[in-house]
Amino acid sequence: MKPPPPRGPVSAATREALLSDPQQGAFLEVRVPDDVGNLLRDDDLQLALWMLYEQSYRAFDGAHDHEWDPAAVAVRRSLELPFEQQLRNAVQPMLTEALRTGGDIGSQIEHAIGLVTGPDLSRFLHREATREQMLDFLAQRSVYHLKESDPHSFVVGRLGGPAKVALAELQYDEFGAGRPDRLHSSMYAVGLQAAGLDPRFGAYIERVPASTLAVNNVMSLFGLNHRLRGAALGHLAAFESTSSVPCRRIAAGIERVGLPAEMAAYFHEHVEADAVHEQVVLRDICGNFVESEPGQRAEVLFGALACIHLDSLAAEDLLVSWGDGVDGELAS
Amino acid sequence: MSDAYSRSGAEVRIEQYGDGPILVRHADVVVTDDGQEHEVERPVVALCTCRRSQRMPWCDSTHKSVRR
Numbered sequence: 506m507k508p509p510p511p512r513g514p515v516s517a518a519t520r521e522a523l524l525s526d527p528q529q530g531a532f533l534e535v536r537v538p539d540d541v542g543n544l545l546r547d548d549d550l551q552l553a554l555w556m557l558y559e560q561s562y563r564a565f566d567g568a569h570d571h572e573w574d575p576a577a578v579a580v581r582r583s584l585e586l587p588f589e590q591q592l593r594n595a596v597q598p599m600l601t602e603a604l605r606t607g608g609d610i611g612s613q614i615e616h617a618i619g620l621v622t623g624p625d626l627s628r629f630l631h632r633e634a635t636r637e638q639m640l641d642f643l644a645q646r647s648v649y650h651l652k653e654s655d656p657h658s659f660v661v662g663r664l665g666g667p668a669k670v671a672l673a674e675l676q677y678d679e680f681g682a683g684r685p686d687r688l689h690s691s692m693y694a695v696g697l698q699a700a701g702l703d704p705r706f707g708a709y710i711e712r713v714p715a716s717t718l719a720v721n722n723v724m725s726l727f728g729l730n731h732r733l734r735g736a737a738l739g740h741l742a743a744f745e746s747t748s749s750v751p752c753r754r755i756a757a758g759i760e761r762v763g764l765p766a767e768m769a770a771y772f773h774e775h776v777e778a779d780a781v782h783e784q785v786v787l788r789d790i791c792g793n794f795v796e797s798e799p800g801q802r803a804e805v806l807f808g809a810l811a812c813i814h815l816d817s818l819a820a821e822d823l824l825v826s827w828g829d830g831v832d833g834e835l836a837s
Numbered sequence: 838m839s840d841a842y843s844r845s846g847a848e849v850r851i852e853q854y855g856d857g858p859i860l861v862r863h864a865d866v867v868v869t870d871d872g873q874e875h876e877v878e879r880p881v882v883a884l885c886t887c888r889r890s891q892r893m894p895w896c897d898s899t900h901k902s903v904r905r
Contacts, residue, residue, distance in 0.1 A: 749898035
């Protein structure tokens with residue numbers, strides 16, 4: 506894909522810089538404001554950060570190699586550090602509460618997830634969403650599902666022992682367990698195509714709001730920074746343990762509005778897969794990781810809470826954009 | 838579940854995770870109490886223990902809704 510259209514001065518300057526020769530030093534001209542405001546809902550800054558991260562995955566057509574250009578890394582740092590800090594501030598009370606409960610890390614993560622309040626998007630998709638709303642949801646989710654599990658793969662090399670073995674086992678399943686037709690990102694692309702949507706990576710990037718970009722960016726933030734490896738595992742734990750039941754509802758919603766079986770198949774696959782992954786990630790990955798690095802317990806919980814917090818913001822924005830309140834039946 | 842085995846003779850590992858499902862690794866076939874054989878299509882499978890799954894014998898996380 507080409508770098509997407511900008512949404513403000515920082516993403517515009519970042520886009521220009523990516524398309525320029527590193528010798529020109531264009532990233533030195535990208536100015537990130539000192540006081541960034543609420544980054545979690547800032548379209549311009551989240552898009553700039555998304556483009557910077559994307560260099561470490563598939564990169565962009567027509568862009569030069571700025572992945573380790575020191576000036577580009579400096580811009581990335583000036584965006585991702587306040588992003589991380591704002592996430593820490595947002596979940597701090599829940600983190601304190603989750604740590605107070607004691608017990609093993611698996612139960613602490615489950616407890617932490619329950620502390621975050623937000624709209625229940627999957628129930629809405631199950632029973633009420635129109636066909637158009639369902640298509641909008643599927644298009645917006647494609648920003649992640651077409652590169653599903655890629656961010657967490659960066660963490661494998663940072664672990665050892667049983668936690669590494671368990672993460673590799675989970676990722677192997679995500680990546681098709683030896684069968685290219687079961688690669689989850691490909692299954693999603695097949696579903697999009699069958700539903701009449703564009704299956705190319707990044708096709709719907711212009712449509713997603715800041716909160717959905719943040720849902721994606723947080724995985725890169727955690728995955729690309731060694732010091733945030735615990736948060737990356739906590740994020741994975743929260744993601745996997747809030748997936749199986751919602752996927753069952755979404756699959757039923759897809760069938761209710763008459764979208765093709767290929768699209769529902771992706772979600773059906775995740776009902777069983779994530780029922781397994783949930784157990785593996787809580788006990789085998791996070792349990793063994795915290796046993797080997799006891800000082801990382803709070804970081805794992807931070808990652809789990811950051812995942813659910815951002816998922817809630819994105820769900821709220823989606824429902825509001827459809828004209829549905831977040832109160833009444835939708836609130837969980 | 839009455840049995841889980843690997844046709845290649847690999848050692849099958851079976852573990853129960855708390856009060857959740859039973860996880861089975863390296864099996865090709867799971868045989869349920871009624872004698873029916875179920876092909877295993879992923880590296881680890883979770884078997885329902887609450888008996889409320891809509892995809893028996895596989896866990897579909899229904900136990901979480903029930904517990905709540």
